[in-house]
Amino acid sequence: MILSYTQISKYLRCPRSYRYHYLDGWREKDTRAAMIFGRCFEKALAALFRREDPAAALFEEWGAFREASLECKKGESWDRLVHQGVHLLERFAQENRVCIRAPQKNLQIKVVRALPGGHEFVAYLDAIGELDGQPCVIDWKTTTSRYPEDPEGLLSLDPQLLSYSWISGIPAVALVVFVRKHRPEIQYLKAVISEERRQEFGRLVEATAAQIGAGEFPAHSGIRFPQNGCMSCAHLGLCLNDQQLIDADLIRCRGASSLDWLDELVD
Numbered sequence: 270m271i272l273s274y275t276q277i278s279k280y281l282r283c284p285r286s287y288r289y290h291y292l293d294g295w296r297e298k299d300t301r302a303a304m305i306f307g308r309c310f311e312k313a314l315a316a317l318f319r320r321e322d323p324a325a326a327l328f329e330e331w332g333a334f335r336e337a338s339l340e341c342k343k344g345e346s347w348d349r350l351v352h353q354g355v356h357l358l359e360r361f362a363q364e365n366r367v368c369i370r371a372p373q374k375n376l377q378i379k380v381v382r383a384l385p386g387g388h389e390f391v392a393y394l395d396a397i398g399e400l401d402g403q404p405c406v407i408d409w410k411t412t413t414s415r416y417p418e419d420p421e422g423l424l425s426l427d428p429q430l431l432s433y434s435w436i437s438g439i440p441a442v443a444l445v446v447f448v449r450k451h452r453p454e455i456q457y458l459k460a461v462i463s464e465e466r467r468q469e470f471g472r473l474v475e476a477t478a479a480q481i482g483a484g485e486f487p488a489h490s491g492i493r494f495p496q497n498g499c500m501s502c503a504h505l506g507l508c509l510n511d512q513q514l515i516d517a518d519l520i521r522c523r524g525a526s527s528l529d530w531l532d533e534l535v536d
């Protein structure tokens with residue numbers, strides 16, 4: 270079994286949803302404009318670090334989706350997204366706080382760690398570089414609203430950053446958040462993950478791998494107003510046996526489970 274952060278977090282959120290996705294092959298229809306734009310934007314960032322033209326790279330990547338029928342939120346459009354993206358790239362270059370040496374080697378880095386029982390954990394780190402001169406693991410995010418910064422230390426609890434610190438053995442982590450709003454903004458959020466937290470995360474991964482291996486997939490429905498996780502779960506139609514919801518949100522992919530670790534690339 271090859272596990273990733275995405276798989277572990279999906280299992281911890283609701284084991285039944287994990288089973289639907291990874292074992293039964295029910296996949297969310299991937300047509301959200303913001304998510305696809307985020308992937309294109311990261312390719313433009315990579316071009317910037319390779320000293321190529323990032324705006325041209327963004328137009329090329331995002332241009333492939335110009336005629337696609339994508340799900341846009343209110344106020345979103347192909348043009349608006351590209352406009353915001355170019356602004357953010359310009360601002361990021363001007364602020365010049367992030368340095369990635371040898372970008373061919375230090376962007377989208379695949380790291381694999383062996384787990385007990387012959388399993389493996391795989392992660393794709395967005396970047397290993399320096400933020401304000403401090404070496405760290407960096408994760409890029411594109412979003413429409415600012416990430417919370419208070420209380421202090423909040424970021425050190427972020428499970429994705431914990432997983433990256435654990436697998437890389439690098440204590441310093443950072444999120445570079447590209448906020449797509451009227452006045453584009455970039456947040457540079459830093460945290461240091463302690464050895465104790467990294468070890469704790471490692472034990473969580475091993476315990477989760479053992480539960481998955483034992484075929485334990487109970488439903489964690491989370492029906493509690495107002496934080497009802499089922500409302501944002503793509504598999505709600507399956508749990509409610511609602512064919513209309515299933516047709517609207519999911520597609521069935523058979524025989525793709527050996528490629529599931531590729532999900533990690535979209536985070």
Ligand code: SF4
Pocket residue numbers: 282283284285286488489490491498499502503504505506508
């Ligand atoms: S709808 Fe709720 S119970 Fe069903 S898989 Fe999703 S989170 Fe789990």
